[in-house]
Amino acid sequence: MTPNLKPLEEQVIVITGASSGIGLTTARMAADRGARVVLAARSEDALREAVEEIEADGGDAEYVVADVSDRDDVREIAETARETYGGFDTWVNGAAISIFGELEDVPVEEMRRQFDINVWGLLYGSLEAADHLKGKDDGGAIINIGSIVSDRAILLQGSYSASKHAVKGFTDTLRMELEKDDAPVSVTLVKPSSIDTPFPEHAKNHMDSEATLPAPVYAPETVARTILHAAEHPQREVTVGGGGKNMVLLGRTLSSLMDTLMETVFVSQQRKDEPPQSADSSGLEEPTEDLEERGGYEGHVAESSLYTRLRQRRDVPTTAVAGVAATALYVGYRAIRGR
Secondary structure, eight states: OOOOOOOGGGOEEEEESTTSHHHHHHHHHHHHTTOEEEEEESOHHHHHHHHHHHHHTTOEEEEEEOOTTSHHHHHHHHHHHHHHHSSOSEEEEOOOOOEEBOGGGSOHHHHHHHHIIIIIHHHHHHHHHHHHHTTSTTOEEEEEEOOGGGTSOOTTBHHHHHHHHHHHHHHHHHHHHHHHTTOSEEEEEEEEOEEOSSHHHHSEEOSSSOBOOOSSEEOHHHHHHHHHHHHHSOOSEEEEOHHHHHHHHHHHHSHHHHHHHIIIIIHHHTBOSSOOSOSSOOTTTSOOOOOOSOOOOOSOEESOOHHHHHHTOTTSOHHHHHHHHHHHHHHHHHHHHHO
16 A cells, blocks of 8 residues: 655654764754644753754654663653644654764674664664554655665764664564555655764774764755655655765675775775774764754755766656766765775
């Protein structure tokens, strides 16, 4: 059964990881476009401030303090949406955290905590959303935030790459099961490239230098627009950013070459020439309260992605999208070599 997704202004949208970065940007954009939003994260002060801002601008929002690694907390998010708005139409699983460092330097306990958030939190949210949406005549959408490292692992973020591979595997299986049952639920995997959010600042860092993002880097609005498009138009998966898409394609077709490129370029691309600010605390252990969409990326940030916009338009030939992707590969390569 094809889901009959509502226009955004008629929807209630649940967003986890909504106190910063992509989640916060998406919540603000959705509210600005008329959706009622339920924001969930661990940071109560940040959530309260975000809801107050949305309401001051004429929007309608509620928040839930929740750690997505706790299934009871995730159930509380869904219950709040039902009590406040009578339910929800779209559920966005955006909560995630990274760890920078070589695998041998990262304590296994930290990797387990990372998987509790990135994988189990997304699994709990997806199952809660599926249970609710299957019972609605018009169904709805589940949107899981993966990454380009769902397809192609990256050095210095090995455990994050592994968690996002798991996200892709779970999302693909859930989609097939819902399709088999003829449930009116759209399941979309959104795979961002490097995005200018506080991602490196919130990550646990085991390197001897400050962490940063590999180029090319895109604005969080590029991901938010992609998420909200998927909330209205059923879509299997979409990569945000032509540069990231071509990194994946190169990894599939010329895997050894991509390994070499990773080993020679992407290590330095993720390290600043300065010591880490703090290795004692991170978003892995404690919630962050900064309520920031953007991070501190010092290079060029692309405010849009032509590749992604074309990818989401059904009337554009595949060859045109491929041409844009090839151009993005060259631009991305130049950006990498120029840093």
